[in-house]
Amino acid sequence: MTSTGLVSARRGRRFEVRDDGGAVRLCQLRRRLGPIVVGDRVTVRPLGAGDGVIEAVNERGSVLARPGPAGAPRLIAANVDLILVVTALRPAASRRIVDRHLVGSEHLDISAALVLNKVDLRGVGLDGPDLAPYRRVGYRVFETSALTGAGLEALDTALSGRVSALVGPSGAGKSSLVRGLVPGADLAVGALSRRGEQGRHTTTVSTLHAMPGGGFIIDSPGMADFGEWTLPAERVADGFPEIRSYSGRCRFRDCLHLHEPDCAVAAAPEIDSERLASYRRMVEDLRR
Numbered sequence: 001m002t003s004t005g006l007v008s009a010r011r012g013r014r015f016e017v018r019d020d021g022g023a024v025r026l027c028q029l030r031r032r033l034g035p036i037v038v039g040d041r042v043t044v045r046p047l048g049a050g051d052g053v054i055e056a057v058n059e060r061g062s063v064l065a066r067p068g069p070a071g072a073p074r075l076i077a078a079n080v081d082l083i084l085v086v087t088a089l090r091p092a093a094s095r096r097i098v099d100r101h102l103v104g105s106e107h108l109d110i111s112a113a114l115v116l117n118k119v120d121l122r123g124v125g126l127d128g129p130d131l132a133p134y135r136r137v138g139y140r141v142f143e144t145s146a147l148t149g150a151g152l153e154a155l156d157t158a159l160s161g162r163v164s165a166l167v168g169p170s171g172a173g174k175s176s177l178v179r180g181l182v183p184g185a186d187l188a189v190g191a192l193s194r195r196g197e198q199g200r201h202t203t204t205v206s207t208l209h210a211m212p213g214g215g216f217i218i219d220s221p222g223m224a225d226f227g228e229w230t231l232p233a234e235r236v237a238d239g240f241p242e243i244r245s246y247s248g249r250c251r252f253r254d255c256l257h258l259h260e261p262d263c264a265v266a267a268a269p270e271i272d273s274e275r276l277a278s279y280r281r282m283v284e285d286l287r288r
Ligand SMILES: Nc1nc2c(ncn2[C@@H]2O[C@H](COP(=O)(O)OP(=O)(O)O)[C@@H](O)[C@H]2O)c(=O)[nH]1
Pocket: 117, 118, 119, 120, 121, 144, 145, 146, 147, 148, 169, 170, 171, 172, 173, 174, 175, 176, 177
């Protein structure tokens, strides 16, 4: 008898698999199965009460990865269908980082939305970045406070039924948001990590949590530099919907929208100047 489930965390050399009924098993991999990552849908052969063997992995719909030591990609999560780019009023959000995460999402063809967390700090005079330009491009922006719970209901509704991954700088409040959205998230993780082989601290591993209203949310500390892929300079524009929409309208077919004459992007009044600056910076960095 086998069952299917979702990989919810790595514990040393084993993996937690959450079956469709919500039961969690700590599983070894069958030999030569290849890499497994949080979010993978797998077939498990149970071994006793809480253990099992992962026998097979389903084909992935999407894979989030980052460059590893030898340039080979390190898998971070699979089957994500919504990327939440989290920033906060403190530490101050960098729009450059937000743009890089969005370019990463666009290139994977995964929907993205923005979360501005710690809005409670407006009470002490912090403003946060102006995210209106992102709304104009078409990204949804959620304003939240994991501390007071403000905005969590709207976020919960938007995540329902999907597999979402939180990306963004350390300290923005990603783990706090998961705790706010998934009551008991901490307890579940702690209980299982005690059985893990290396007893690693929970914040160093990616974890997938079942949302009470359906759907899953992935918290991954490794996603702080998500989007730092080396891609050809001429493909960066595909990661900016508002720039992409001008493709073919410049004088030169291969216009990179830097300093070329008759550039339709440079002349477009609705393209936000900071977004354009961050696009140009990415292109210039890649051409160095
Ligand atoms: N004021 C305030 N602090 C928060 C909020 N969310 C998280 N924090 C704090 O910010 C720090 C970093 O939070 P954490 O969830 O670990 O961030 P992560 O690194 O993105 O996972 C912690 O000290 C949290 O208590 C919030 O909405 N408001």
